[in-house]
Amino acid sequence: MKAPHPPLDGITVLTLEQAVSAPLCTRHLADLGARVIKIEHPAGGDSARHYDGAVRGLAAHFVWLNHGKESVALDLGVAEDRALFTGLLELTDVVVSNLAPGALGRLGLSPAGLVEEHPRLIVVDISGYGTGGPLDHKRAYDLLVQSEGGSCAITGRPGEPAKSGIPIADVGTALYAFSAVLTALYDRERTGRGTVVSVAMLDVIGEMMGFALNQVLHAGAEPEPVGMGSPMVAPYGAYPTADGHTVVLGTTSDREWRRLASDLLCRPDLAADPRFVRNADRVRLRDELDAVLRAWCAERDLADIQRRADEAGIGNARLNGVRDLARHPQLADRKRWREVDSPVGGVPALLPPVISPDWNVRAGRVPALGADTDAVRAEVAAATGCTPETQPSPATTRRESRR
Amino acid sequence: MKAPHPPLDGITVLTLEQAVSAPLCTRHLADLGARVIKIEHPAGGDSARHYDGAVRGLAAHFVWLNHGKESVALDLGVAEDRALFTGLLELTDVVVSNLAPGALGRLGLSPAGLVEEHPRLIVVDISGYGTGGPLDHKRAYDLLVQSEGGSCAITGRPGEPAKSGIPIADVGTALYAFSAVLTALYDRERTGRGTVVSVAMLDVIGEMMGFALNQVLHAGAEPEPVGMGSPMVAPYGAYPTADGHTVVLGTTSDREWRRLASDLLCRPDLAADPRFVRNADRVRLRDELDAVLRAWCAERDLADIQRRADEAGIGNARLNGVRDLARHPQLADRKRWREVDSPVGGVPALLPPVISPDWNVRAGRVPALGADTDAVRAEVAAATGCTPETQPSPATTRRESRR
Numbered sequence: 094m095k096a097p098h099p100p101l102d103g104i105t106v107l108t109l110e111q112a113v114s115a116p117l118c119t120r121h122l123a124d125l126g127a128r129v130i131k132i133e134h135p136a137g138g139d140s141a142r143h144y145d146g147a148v149r150g151l152a153a154h155f156v157w158l159n160h161g162k163e164s165v166a167l168d169l170g171v172a173e174d175r176a177l178f179t180g181l182l183e184l185t186d187v188v189v190s191n192l193a194p195g196a197l198g199r200l201g202l203s204p205a206g207l208v209e210e211h212p213r214l215i216v217v218d219i220s221g222y223g224t225g226g227p228l229d230h231k232r233a234y235d236l237l238v239q240s241e242g243g244s245c246a247i248t249g250r251p252g253e254p255a256k257s258g259i260p261i262a263d264v265g266t267a268l269y270a271f272s273a274v275l276t277a278l279y280d281r282e283r284t285g286r287g288t289v290v291s292v293a294m295l296d297v298i299g300e301m302m303g304f305a306l307n308q309v310l311h312a313g314a315e316p317e318p319v320g321m322g323s324p325m326v327a328p329y330g331a332y333p334t335a336d337g338h339t340v341v342l343g344t345t346s347d348r349e350w351r352r353l354a355s356d357l358l359c360r361p362d363l364a365a366d367p368r369f370v371r372n373a374d375r376v377r378l379r380d381e382l383d384a385v386l387r388a389w390c391a392e393r394d395l396a397d398i399q400r401r402a403d404e405a406g407i408g409n410a411r412l413n414g415v416r417d418l419a420r421h422p423q424l425a426d427r428k429r430w431r432e433v434d435s436p437v438g439g440v441p442a443l444l445p446p447v448i449s450p451d452w453n454v455r456a457g458r459v460p461a462l463g464a465d466t467d468a469v470r471a472e473v474a475a476a477t478g479c480t481p482e483t484q485p486s487p488a489t490t491r492r493e494s495r496r
Numbered sequence: 497m498k499a500p501h502p503p504l505d506g507i508t509v510l511t512l513e514q515a516v517s518a519p520l521c522t523r524h525l526a527d528l529g530a531r532v533i534k535i536e537h538p539a540g541g542d543s544a545r546h547y548d549g550a551v552r553g554l555a556a557h558f559v560w561l562n563h564g565k566e567s568v569a570l571d572l573g574v575a576e577d578r579a580l581f582t583g584l585l586e587l588t589d590v591v592v593s594n595l596a597p598g599a600l601g602r603l604g605l606s607p608a609g610l611v612e613e614h615p616r617l618i619v620v621d622i623s624g625y626g627t628g629g630p631l632d633h634k635r636a637y638d639l640l641v642q643s644e645g646g647s648c649a650i651t652g653r654p655g656e657p658a659k660s661g662i663p664i665a666d667v668g669t670a671l672y673a674f675s676a677v678l679t680a681l682y683d684r685e686r687t688g689r690g691t692v693v694s695v696a697m698l699d700v701i702g703e704m705m706g707f708a709l710n711q712v713l714h715a716g717a718e719p720e721p722v723g724m725g726s727p728m729v730a731p732y733g734a735y736p737t738a739d740g741h742t743v744v745l746g747t748t749s750d751r752e753w754r755r756l757a758s759d760l761l762c763r764p765d766l767a768a769d770p771r772f773v774r775n776a777d778r779v780r781l782r783d784e785l786d787a788v789l790r791a792w793c794a795e796r797d798l799a800d801i802q803r804r805a806d807e808a809g810i811g812n813a814r815l816n817g818v819r820d821l822a823r824h825p826q827l828a829d830r831k832r833w834r835e836v837d838s839p840v841g842g843v844p845a846l847l848p849p850v851i852s853p854d855w856n857v858r859a860g861r862v863p864a865l866g867a868d869t870d871a872v873r874a875e876v877a878a879a880t881g882c883t884p885e886t887q888p889s890p891a892t893t894r895r896e897s898r899r
Binding site: 098100101121125140143144145147148149153154156157158222223224225226227228231232233234236237238240241242243244245246247248249250253254255256257258259261264265266268269270271272273275276277278279280282283284286288289290291292293295296297298299300301302303304305306307308309310311312315316318320321322323325329331341342343345346403406407408409410411412413414415416417418419421422423424426427429440441442443444445446447448449450451452 | 501503504524528543546547548550551552556557559560561625626627628629630631634635636637639640641643644645646647648649650651652653656657658659660661662664667668669671672673674675676678679680681682683685686687689691692693694695696698699700701702703704705706707708709710711712713714715718719721723724725726728732734744745746748749806809810811812813814815816817818819820821822824825826827829830832843844845846847848849850851852853854855
């Protein structure tokens with residue numbers, strides 16, 4: 094056995110990021126052991142710092158997405174700060190950005206130009222709608238891309254579309270960007286060269302909508318949202334129980350339907366009823382079957398229903414709130430919680446979802462804005478062989494000329 | 497410049513998969529150039545083949561998730577097929593599985609055992625709830641894990657929870673598994689060794705709920721679903737337009753609110769109203785502001801609203817259906833559609849979301865069940881230096897003894 098190690102040890106990531114997509118991508122790089130240096134504007138930094146003050150004054154989103162990173166406060170429009178950024182690039186393997194459309198270009202940091210100058214560099218450019226097309230430069234917040242991408246239309250109830258509570262356009266984009274960095278690192282091991290990778294949020298939603306697109310492209314019917322049900326199978330849904338909980342259960346196949354009817358509901362008549370034998374018919378008669386399940390569940394306690402469903406081999410779950418997830422025994426018993434440090438002290442955080450006995454997870458602190466600026470400045474000065482105070486360099490010259 | 501190439505060229509993936517999570521993971525590996533051999537039971541294969549017949553007789557989900565793979569029909573309980581599988585393992589870099597809990601073990605294929613026997617092998621083991629804890633062996637379909645993980649409780653409307661139409665537990669798990677393979681491939685380049693990686697769907701939802709967990713853990717209040725709105729900011733929502741569309745727009749900051757009120761609505765009185773200056777107050781008075789926006793949008797056409805919102809620097813989108821996504825100009829203009837082959841002829845498919853000028857995307861066909869069984873059988877026979885017909889090997893001996 095090799096000793097457990099952080100697989101991205103030795104990799105340095107420079108990130109020009111805000112909000113959710115790039116920050117989640119780079120947090121997972123930090124989890125795997127990369128050094129992540131978050132460049133923030135000195136005037137307020139990442140906008141997510143100010144979403145709320147839920148975590149003893151820190152923002153819930155910011156704490157979720159930024160532990161394990163360093164924060165360096167730089168105004169890239171100012172020569173001295175720009176020189177530090179340029180120096181940092183020499184130490185960098187990966188640049189990630191999700192700034193507003195055109196912002197990188199206005200800073201004179203075109204992804205292609207960066208890689209031309211630094212052939213081993215990997216640059217990941219996250220955008221809302223990609224390059225070209227009528228929406229090219231449009232603002233792209235999660236809800237906007239969920240709406241544009243059609244995913245709200247298959248969520249909620251008919252006539253009452255809803256966004257996914259999980260910011261799926263942001264989170265999905267983060268995970269594709271994360272995979273892009275990993276692919277490029279692997280490729281660099283074999284070719285010796287970096288690359289530019291682009292990920293657009295609309296393309297991410299498009300990918301995730303692949304099943305619904307196929308239904309529309311070929312079968313023609315616009316899918317309807319079905320609340321807690323499934324458009325594909327029936328019966329399947331959320332049913333209140335006698336003890337005030339809600340159970341979610343249903344069938345995914347004709348065979349499961351027969352088990353559900355005969356073994357769980359003790360209704361061999363339903364299992365044998367030719368009207369319900371085929372899933373397509375059950376989907377059509379969804380309301381009738383929902384009423385049967387609703388009545389059956391209303392007379393029983395949650396634990397009783399779940400035990401019986403398990404015995405009958407019928408998938409089931411409890412409809413949980415966020416508080417239930419926070420104290421879910423399946424997370425606690427498997428020791429999925431840890432503590433990370435922050436400017437307001439230790440805060441709980443879940444371990445990342447990918448587990449290997451051979452890999453360590455790095456637990457780092459949530460950085461205050463600019464917490465690492467001085468240290469990184471000194472480090473770059475040392476690495477470039479000159480301290481700004483004693484030895485003029487092109488960088489310091491530009492800074493001086495600006496004063 | 498290096499020539500465009502598929503970055504995972506030369507990597508072989510063996511996948512024991514069904515439904516969505518593992519198939520999406522391995523499809524992305526195929527997109528990047530890996531050879532993906534999908535092992536399916538001869539009696540029906542992947543259950544997703546039978547979800548519907550939307551794509552000229554093929555299932556919408558199956559077509560979405562399986563192009564670019566080979567299908568080899570094997571019953572791993574039968575000695576001859578098991579021998580072929582064992583032979584295939586010798587040619588394999590990565591094994592992915594999302595079979596039912598315990599299924600791998602019953603086949604004598606423990607992930608740790610596989611890596612012990614093949615030290616360069618990477619094994620990714622996808623489960624619903626991980627190892628240990630009260631839900632260890634429970635069935636885990638997407639809706640069940642969305643329910644158990646609390647994400648339905650923040651989707652929909654108060655008292656009417658809803659699942660995300662995109663199967664976010666499945667899709668998110670696919671993307672974490674995909675990143676796990678890429679991390680392990682990179683690590684293998686540096687250490688020479690493979691590993692076992694586990695990904696549990698509940699942990700994936702837990703990660704994606706990080707912001708909501710922080711709100712509950714620290715601020716105490718259970719978040720409520722807000723339909724098409726945002727729990728964090730207001731006004732923000734979906735509003736019907738005069739020409740029968742629905743526009744989605746809103747503000748993400750106090751500064752944007754002032755722009756929205758004064759520049760878009762031409763209501764400097766609202767922009768100056770102290771009741772609405774702070775986002776926290778606007779969230780509390782959400783209904784009042786929604787009514788203003790609703791009335792304003794109801795008198796204008798979609799295109800007019802979007803043009804004015806763009807000019808005012810206010811994010812906006814059209815609430816699209818799936819059909820709108822299928823013909824979205826932002827996908828068409830950027831040439832995001834291609835054709836892939838299938839047993840029913842060419843079918844449209846979106847390109848994957850990660851784009852690099854240095855990487856080719858492999859376009860492969862959707863395989864019929866067992867389409868590649870004979871070819872792979874011959875290939876393994878050749879690779880192991882014996883053809884079953886002429887030269888007995890331990891594998892063929894086992895097969896013979898069973899007859």
